[in-house]
Amino acid sequence: MKNIRYALDNYQPQQSAQQEGNSAAVALLLRSGEQGTEVLFVQRARHPKDPWSGNLGLPGGKIESSDADPLAAAIRETEEEVGLYLAAEQLIGQLDDLLGSRVPIHVSCYVFIIEPNQQICSNEEIAHSFWFPVSELQQHQRHGIHPVNWHGTVLAVPAISISADLPILWGLTYRFICQFLQVIGTPIEEREA
DSSP states (O other): OHHHHHHHHTOOOOOOOOOTTSEEEEEEEEEEETTEEEEEEEEEOOOTTOTTTTOEEOSEEEOOTTOSSHHHHHHHHHHHHHOOOOOGGGEEEEOOOEEOSSSOOEEEEEEEEOOTTOOOOOOTTEEEEEEEEHHHHTOGGGEEEEEEEETTEEEEEEEEOOOTTSOOEEHHHHHHHHHHHHHTTOOOOOOOO
């Protein structure tokens, strides 16, 4: 975990101006697990008004007017969605801000290290949460172009296959994970032709 902390400490994220009403923040949570460093993923509950209904993602959500900044929103949303209170000393860095390609949204991503034994207590917005090893995210055989049903339209998108029992990991979350792996110096292995 020391190498991850060092890489993020020396990384200067590209930040863009927040757009009122169209901005969100997420938390990329890391812990030490049996297979090394693990990332917490959530599967969003199915809801007709949620464009990411049923998708895999990171804890987080819309930046509210009461939030002091995107970091405050990521901390608040993480506590609301998975019951984890994040302290300032757990923050180890930030990734580049990203813009949604299908939904006009600006998203900031903050990286935290939490204690391995902290309990997850998901609210009604989250159907399922799980820890997944970073080493597995790096394996090229998990990456590919996969079909997804985006509100009635089938799209072919770059994604990670986590498990046969779960949806693929794609979209902004996929882009944040790829960026994270690049920043820490362990990019995804090249896909075989």
